[in-house]
Amino acid sequence: MTDRVTVGGVTVASKPVRALKGVVLALCCAAVIVPFAGIVSTSLATREQLTRDGGFVLWPDQVSFAAYAAILSGGVVTRATLVSLFVTAAGTALSMAATILLAYGLSRPRSVAHRPLLMVVLFALLFTPGIIPSYLVVKSLGLLDSYWALILPVAVNAFNVIVLRAFFLDLPREVIDGARIDGAGDLAILFRIVLPLSRAVLAVIGLFYAVAYWNAFFSALLYLNDTAKWPLQLVLRTYVVNQTQLGVDQLGAAGTALPPQEAIQMAILVLSIVPVLVVYPFVQRHFTKGVLLGAVKG
Incomplete structure (x- = not known):
């Protein structure tokens, strides 16, 4: 048959x-x-x-919404959620700006230090630093116990730079050359021609950065000593791994009986994955076009 x-x-x-x-x-x-x-x-x-x-x-x-009412009543979870939102928004904006500028520069063959910078990016893609060197660099820069310690060390991802550079190289050269003949500079070409034609790959890379910042907890565990600055994922990780009940003062539920530990754990987990579930459907249709098309050349 x-x-x-x-x-x-x-x-x-x-x-x-x-x-x-x-x-x-x-x-x-x-x-x-x-x-x-x-x-x-x-x-x-x-x-x-x-x-x-x-x-x-x-x-x-x-x-019963008792678990959600407990964790959203002004305690540590609410503060950690705001921290995660700030780190994700600021980190994604900074990472996108740095990645776009670097990838666009590397896609122009006659740009300054084109070949050495490309080799540095490829080296960073193949060889990642260890925990101890990364910690020593962050400490030497005075970033310990600062939100910048969660953003600057991972601001540029070499893989995303390579994918975006490959996409820029695949854009029609005739359009860019025509704009240059009309007197447009590099920045004008980037913002008026290249970026509007690259919405798909930019949406995908932006999602990659946003999810990475939102889900990161290990860097916060290394660099943040003040628990008031902990992001949501580290609070969730600490609570679930340690299997301890959050205090009444931490949950902001003074004067009321706390919900079951399992319900609070799952409520924090739901709160941590909802933003990704909300954003993902809007950029999912760009994945095939944005990543696969950009990764063919390079």
């Missing part, structure tokens, strides 16, 4: 093959959806159901 049949001159997969693909796809979707649904359901479950179901709920009998 063949796995393909011809219908109307078009070769398509046979029904058993399509059914098998559907089953595999359904299993893959279930492997992603079921754990996420369990996280959300556990964060919304009551203390009685969590005790009855062993701390993990797939479908809550009664919805």
Whole structure:
């Protein structure tokens, strides 16, 4: 039995093959959806159901927002969320500006120090510094216990520079040469021609930077000694790994009984992944065009 049949001159997969693909796809979707649904359901479950179901709920009998009210009532989680939002916004803006300028300069063959800078970027792509050298550099620059320690050491990603440079090289040379003949300078060409033609790859690289800043916790663990400056992911990591109940003063829920520990853990986890889930659908359609097209040449 063949796995393909011809219908109307078009070769398509046979029904058993399509059914098998559907089953595999359904299993893959279930492997992603079921754990996420369990996280959300556990964060919304009551203390009685969590005790009855062993701390993990797939479908809550009664919805309770007590865990979200506790962590969003002005305590450490709210402060950590604001810190993560600031670091993500400032870091993404700085990283995008530096990456665009560097990639555009490297895409111009006659730019100053073009070849040495390209070799430096390729070297940084192949060889990453260790934890101790990175810490010593941050310490020598006086960035310890500063938000800049979470941004400046990772402001430029060599892979993103290579992808963006390859995309810039793939742009029509006739358009750029025509603008140069009309008297446009490099900055005018960059902002009026190159960037409008590169929205897809810029959206993808911007998402890469934003997700990296939002999910980063190890750099905060290394460089931030003041717990008031901790981002959300480090608070989540510390709370889940240590398996300790956050204090009433930390959650800002003074005078009220704290929700179950499992519900608070899952509520913090949901809060940490919601921004990515909200932003991702708007840039997902750019991935194939932005990354694969930019990575073909280079």
